[in-house]
Amino acid sequence: RQVFRDDIDFMFKNVILLPENQSRYVTVDGRAVIYMWASSQMVGDFASLLEEVKQKYPVFFIGSDYLSSSLKGEDLARIKALDGFMQYGIGDGQPYLKMASNYWNASQNMRTLIRRMESETGKKYLFIPTFMAAYDDTNVPERTSPPLYPKTKEEMEHLAEWIRSGMGS
Numbered sequence: 001r002q003v004f005r006d007d008i009d010f011m012f013k014n015v016i017l018l019p020e021n022q023s024r025y026v027t028v029d030g031r032a033v034i035y036m037w038a039s040s041q042m043v044g045d046f047a048s049l050l051e052e053v054k055q056k057y058p059v060f061f062i063g064s065d066y067l068s069s070s071l072k073g074e075d076l077a078r079i080k081a082l083d084g085f086m087q088y089g090i091g092d093g094q095p096y097l098k099m100a101s102n103y104w105n106a107s108q109n110m111r112t113l114i115r116r117m118e119s120e121t122g123k124k125y126l127f128i129p130t131f132m133a134a135y136d137d138t139n140v141p142e143r144t145s146p147p148l149y150p151k152t153k154e155e156m157e158h159l160a161e162w163i164r165s166g167m168g169s
Helices: 003-016 046-056 073-081 094-120 153-167
Strands: 032-038 061-065 084-088 126-130
Touching: 003 032, 003 046, 046 061, 061 073, 061 126, 061 153, 073 094, 084 094, 094 126, 094 153
Parallel strands: 032 061, 061 084, 084 126
Antiparallel strands: none
């Protein structure tokens, strides 16, 4: 817990507050965004630590957490303590459009969970759905899985529309 507090203190004083960073740092409602990749690895009573740090610093925690209606206990408390989520779905060794369809279904499920959490906590959560818009991975040596990118601009636009419709507003 103390190491996390020290890390946030260091980031806040040495990155976020520096005058040269003020115009470049992303904020939400005046709170500095701190993105935590693989936040599901933060185990134990991480929720109370996030809340404690938010009381001391104007920060907005976005995690890349697995959002599922089956989460319980400390896992559910952790995602409720986050302020937002960035989730993406690539890979799985599937063709791009099949992967896009799976991501659309996941977006709908995430929307349902986020709305439930909003009603339970009384707070709004930011959700940033992302997807593989363009990445030519066909030149990766020894590649054996299908390409992880759209073949056409229309495929990419189709997935963006699927995500938008899956998330609602």
